[in-house]
Amino acid sequence: MHMPQLGELRRVSLTLPMVKANPKVRRVPIDRSHAAAFQKLLSSFDEEDNLEDILDQAHVRIQALTDEIKVIVHIHKRKIAEAKLMAVIHDATYD
Structure with missing residues (x-):
């Protein structure tokens, strides 16, 4: 079309x-x-605005958001691992 x-x-x-x-x-x-x-x-x-420039800008924004999400997930996983480690240390100390 x-x-x-x-x-x-x-x-x-x-x-x-x-x-x-x-x-x-x-x-x-x-x-x-x-x-x-x-x-x-x-x-x-x-x-002068063309679709290619708009798509390139969108790609850069998506990459930045993806990187930010990876950092957030990494921090969340680290906090979970620290909590599990503290639970293991607590159990080992008081058992």
């Missing part, structure tokens, strides 16, 4: 009652009351 680029969407005429971003797709009527808000939303996106 063809996904229109931001440039294609910007070229959509605000005077037409129909939107046709891809010639192979039939014309679809749109609600004209939201056209200005839609154009404002489109203008807020930078043309």
Whole structure:
């Protein structure tokens, strides 16, 4: 399925009652009351933003979270091991 680029969407005429971003797709009527808000939303996106950069940033964030989770799990396992060791020492001392 063809996904229109931001440039294609910007070229959509605000005077037409129909939107046709891809010639192979039939014309679809749109609600004209939201056209200005839609154009404002489109203008807020930078043309230089591309999916690859967004995915790279998401990958970096995911890696950071994964590393943080590993540290938390390691600390939790260490606390459990320390508690078990203290229980063994207690049992050995008082038995």
